[in-house]
Amino acid sequence: MEAVRCRHFNGYKPCTKNSSCDEQCHSYSSVDKAILVIHLGAMGSVVRSTALLRKIKQQNPNSYVVWLTERPSHEILKHHPAIDKILEMNFESLLSLKAFEFETVYALDKDLKTAGLLPFLNAKTVKGFSANPVTGSIQPIDKDATELWSIGLSNQKKFFENTKSEIQLLFETCGFEFSKQKYWLALSEPELQGSRQRRRQWLGTKKCLIGINTGCGNVITYKKMSTTSQIRLIDQIKKEMPEAQIVLLGGKDETLINDEIHKHHPDVILSDTQRGLRDGLQSIFAVDVLISGDSFAMHAGIAFGKYTLAWFGPTCAHEVEFYGNGAAIKSDFACSPCWKRDCSKERMCYDYPDTEQFVTHLLEWQQAQKEPFYRETAEKRIVVINTAFLGDLVLTIPFLVLLRQKFSHAKIGLVCKNGIGDFFLKLNLVDEIFEVQKGSGDAYAMVAVEVNKQPVDYLFCIHRSFRSYLLSLRIKAQYRFGYKLGFNLFGFNKKVVRNLNIPEPLRILQLLALADGAFADFFETESKYHNYNEKLNTQHMVEVPRWAHFPHVSLPSDEDQLKPEIKSILGQLPKGSKRLAIFPGSVWNTKRWPVERFASLAEQLVKRGHSVILMGGPGEEVYGDAIERKLGATTGVVNLIGKSSVWESILVLHQCELVVANDSASAHLAALLGKKILVFFGPTVLSFGYRPWGNHVYVLENTLLSCRPCGSHGHNECPIKTHVCMTSIGADSAFKKVESILG
Structure with a gap:
C-alpha cells in the first residue's frame, strides 16, 4: 500500500513514469502531508501568490500541494513543478477536496466564496481569511492576517501609510517570513522552445526586445495608459534607442488598441492576441523589457525576471515588489491613487503619464546591460x-x-x-x-x-x-x-x-x-x-542568466575538418534520421550508468527510427565495444569512441539532436553547444552546483537514496558495494525521457 503515498500514483493504474508502482521506481516520490492553497482572485494576484510556493515547499518538501482557483487563472498554473493538482472552483472540485485531510489550508481571498468553503474542508490549520457568521463580512482568521485585513479599513492607510508590498503582507498573513521570495511561473519545454524561436524572429538584427502590454483587463480600465500616450512613448523610445525592437503585447481585448498603435508605427511588431493565455506568457518570456500598466502582464514579467516598468494611476505602486529589476512610474495627479473603476474628470491621469521617466529607466537598463564592469583597454x-x-x-x-x-x-x-x-x-x-x-x-x-x-x-x-x-x-x-x-x-x-x-x-x-x-x-x-x-x-533549470551564458560557438556546417575515417563511419547512418549521441564513459567508475542499460537504450532509439553515435575519449573504447557486442549487427548505431579529438567531437555533436551522457565532460560540451541533454547523476548530486550549464538540461537520478552523495567527484568503487544510485535507473525510464524531450 506504500505506492499510494507516491505523488504520481493515480489510483487505478501505473503512471507514465514506470510500468509498475513500488518504492524501487526511480520516480517514486513519497508524500507526507497535503496542503491546499485557495486563491480565486484576479490573474495578476494569482501570479503574485505563487511566490508562497517557494516557502511552502521549503518547509514541506514532501507535501502534496493542491491549488483551487477560478477560470482563467487555472491556465497560469499549468506545468508548475510545485503544484500537484489544480482544481477549478466548481461542484466537482468541492467533492474532490472533501476527500483530502489537509495539514494546512491557505485561504488567501477576502471573499465569501472562499470563506463559505472552509467549514466543509478537513484541515488541521487554516491561515488567511474567513467570514463573520452574522454579517458575512470578511475577517482575519488569526493575528497574522490582521495587518493585511486592516488595510481595507482605511483609504488613508492603504494609499499612504502602508509601505509594505502586497506579497510581503501575504507572506506574513500565512505566518511566513518574507525574504524577497520571487514569483514562480513555469513554462513547458515546448513553450520555452516556442518562446525562444519567437524571440529570434522578432529580434532580427536589433539588440533587444521591448514588449509593451497595452491593456489591463476590464475591472479598472484606467490602469493602462491611453493609446495616445503609448504612441507618444514609442516615439521617444525609437528616438533614444534605435537598436531596440518594440513588440505590442496583449490579449483579445487589446487587438484594436494594438492595431491603432500599429497604424502610427508600422515598424513595431504585433504579437498574436488571439492565441490564448499560455501563448501570451510565451511572448512575455521572449522580451528583454516589459512596459505595462498595473496588470496581469506586469506580474508575469516580474515572475519571468524581465526588467519591468509599470505605470500606476488609480492603483498603489508601493504594493508591487519589483525585486530590484524594474520600477514604478507613478501618476503625479493629486487624486492618485483612488482605486475607482470609473472616472468623470476632464483631465485623466492615464492621458498624462511621464513618458520621459520610462525612457530614463530604459537607458539606465541599457547601460547596465552593456557594462557590468569597468572596461579596460590597456594592453595587459x-x-x-x-x-x-x-x-x-x-x-x-x-x-x-x-x-x-x-x-x-x-x-x-x-x-x-x-x-x-x-x-x-x-x-x-x-x-x-x-x-x-x-x-x-x-x-x-x-x-x-x-x-x-x-x-x-x-x-x-x-x-x-x-x-x-x-x-x-x-x-x-x-x-x-x-x-x-x-x-x-x-x-x-x-x-x-x-x-x-x-x-x-x-x-x-x-x-x-x-x-x-x-x-x-x-x-x-x-x-x-x-x-x-x-x-x-x-x-x-529554466533559464541560465543571459549575462553568464556560454558564447555562441560558430562551427562549420560541413564535415571538412573531420578525419576521413570519421566521415566514413558517419556515412553508415541512415539518411534523414535524427542523430543522437551517447557517451557511456566517465573518469570515475561509479558515475557510469551500466553499459547494458546504454545498449538497451540505443536499441530502443534505433527501433524508433533514430540514429545513435557512440562517443567518448581515449581509454573508453571498452564501453563502446561492450555496447556493440550486446547490440550485434544493429543498423543505425556507429562507434566513434576513442577515434575523435575534443574538437572533432564538438563537430560531430553539432550534428546531433540530443545527447545522453553521464555526469561528465561530454555533458558539459553538449551544453556549450546548446544541445538538449539527458544526464545521469549517481554518486554526485545537483546541489554541488556542477550541472551542465544550459537551458535544455534534463536529469535522471534516484533522489530517495540516503547514501547519496558519497563524494564530491565519485569513486572507482561504490563504498557500499551496490552502485544502486545508477543501477536503479532503468533503460525504459531513460527512453521515455528521451522521447519526451524530443517531443
Missing part, C-alpha cells in the same frame, strides 16, 4: 590557472568570456591539463596555452618558467589544489586572485570564500568580482534577486 597580460578535468574547465568559459570583455586588449593565457588547450584556442577564448602533465612536479615548474618569460599583470587561480596554489606563487604576477582555502594563507592580493549556494560557473565569476568593483556590485545584486540556490536541485 592575464594568466588563468585551472588544471581540472575538461568538464570542470568548460564551466570556466563564462568567466573567460567576461574576462575578455572587460580586458578587451589583454593577452589571456590558460594553464590547463595536457591535451585540452587547443580546444580553447580554437574557440578564441584565450591567446596562449600552457599545458601541464598532472602529477608531475617538474611539469609545473617548467610551466612557471615559460609563463614568467613575459610580465604577468593579473593571475586568477581557479583550481583549488595545493599544487595549483604553489604554481601561482611561482608565477611573478602583479596581482593574484583566488579562493580562500585552508592552505593558501599568503600570496594572493585578494581572496574570496566560495559561495556554495550558487552554481559553479557563478562561483568562478566571484574571482572576477575581486578584480572589479562595478562587477562585484552587479554580481551581488544578481545573486541576491535571482535565487540561484533554489535552482541547484531542480532537475530542469
Whole structure:
C-alpha cells in the first residue's frame, strides 16, 4: 500500500513514469502531508501568490500541494513543478477536496466564496481569511492576517501609510517570513522552445526586445495608459534607442488598441492576441523589457525576471515588489491613487503619464546591460590557472568570456591539463596555452618558467589544489586572485570564500568580482534577486542568466575538418534520421550508468527510427565495444569512441539532436553547444552546483537514496558495494525521457 503515498500514483493504474508502482521506481516520490492553497482572485494576484510556493515547499518538501482557483487563472498554473493538482472552483472540485485531510489550508481571498468553503474542508490549520457568521463580512482568521485585513479599513492607510508590498503582507498573513521570495511561473519545454524561436524572429538584427502590454483587463480600465500616450512613448523610445525592437503585447481585448498603435508605427511588431493565455506568457518570456500598466502582464514579467516598468494611476505602486529589476512610474495627479473603476474628470491621469521617466529607466537598463564592469583597454597580460578535468574547465568559459570583455586588449593565457588547450584556442577564448602533465612536479615548474618569460599583470587561480596554489606563487604576477582555502594563507592580493549556494560557473565569476568593483556590485545584486540556490536541485533549470551564458560557438556546417575515417563511419547512418549521441564513459567508475542499460537504450532509439553515435575519449573504447557486442549487427548505431579529438567531437555533436551522457565532460560540451541533454547523476548530486550549464538540461537520478552523495567527484568503487544510485535507473525510464524531450 506504500505506492499510494507516491505523488504520481493515480489510483487505478501505473503512471507514465514506470510500468509498475513500488518504492524501487526511480520516480517514486513519497508524500507526507497535503496542503491546499485557495486563491480565486484576479490573474495578476494569482501570479503574485505563487511566490508562497517557494516557502511552502521549503518547509514541506514532501507535501502534496493542491491549488483551487477560478477560470482563467487555472491556465497560469499549468506545468508548475510545485503544484500537484489544480482544481477549478466548481461542484466537482468541492467533492474532490472533501476527500483530502489537509495539514494546512491557505485561504488567501477576502471573499465569501472562499470563506463559505472552509467549514466543509478537513484541515488541521487554516491561515488567511474567513467570514463573520452574522454579517458575512470578511475577517482575519488569526493575528497574522490582521495587518493585511486592516488595510481595507482605511483609504488613508492603504494609499499612504502602508509601505509594505502586497506579497510581503501575504507572506506574513500565512505566518511566513518574507525574504524577497520571487514569483514562480513555469513554462513547458515546448513553450520555452516556442518562446525562444519567437524571440529570434522578432529580434532580427536589433539588440533587444521591448514588449509593451497595452491593456489591463476590464475591472479598472484606467490602469493602462491611453493609446495616445503609448504612441507618444514609442516615439521617444525609437528616438533614444534605435537598436531596440518594440513588440505590442496583449490579449483579445487589446487587438484594436494594438492595431491603432500599429497604424502610427508600422515598424513595431504585433504579437498574436488571439492565441490564448499560455501563448501570451510565451511572448512575455521572449522580451528583454516589459512596459505595462498595473496588470496581469506586469506580474508575469516580474515572475519571468524581465526588467519591468509599470505605470500606476488609480492603483498603489508601493504594493508591487519589483525585486530590484524594474520600477514604478507613478501618476503625479493629486487624486492618485483612488482605486475607482470609473472616472468623470476632464483631465485623466492615464492621458498624462511621464513618458520621459520610462525612457530614463530604459537607458539606465541599457547601460547596465552593456557594462557590468569597468572596461579596460590597456594592453595587459592575464594568466588563468585551472588544471581540472575538461568538464570542470568548460564551466570556466563564462568567466573567460567576461574576462575578455572587460580586458578587451589583454593577452589571456590558460594553464590547463595536457591535451585540452587547443580546444580553447580554437574557440578564441584565450591567446596562449600552457599545458601541464598532472602529477608531475617538474611539469609545473617548467610551466612557471615559460609563463614568467613575459610580465604577468593579473593571475586568477581557479583550481583549488595545493599544487595549483604553489604554481601561482611561482608565477611573478602583479596581482593574484583566488579562493580562500585552508592552505593558501599568503600570496594572493585578494581572496574570496566560495559561495556554495550558487552554481559553479557563478562561483568562478566571484574571482572576477575581486578584480572589479562595478562587477562585484552587479554580481551581488544578481545573486541576491535571482535565487540561484533554489535552482541547484531542480532537475530542469529554466533559464541560465543571459549575462553568464556560454558564447555562441560558430562551427562549420560541413564535415571538412573531420578525419576521413570519421566521415566514413558517419556515412553508415541512415539518411534523414535524427542523430543522437551517447557517451557511456566517465573518469570515475561509479558515475557510469551500466553499459547494458546504454545498449538497451540505443536499441530502443534505433527501433524508433533514430540514429545513435557512440562517443567518448581515449581509454573508453571498452564501453563502446561492450555496447556493440550486446547490440550485434544493429543498423543505425556507429562507434566513434576513442577515434575523435575534443574538437572533432564538438563537430560531430553539432550534428546531433540530443545527447545522453553521464555526469561528465561530454555533458558539459553538449551544453556549450546548446544541445538538449539527458544526464545521469549517481554518486554526485545537483546541489554541488556542477550541472551542465544550459537551458535544455534534463536529469535522471534516484533522489530517495540516503547514501547519496558519497563524494564530491565519485569513486572507482561504490563504498557500499551496490552502485544502486545508477543501477536503479532503468533503460525504459531513460527512453521515455528521451522521447519526451524530443517531443
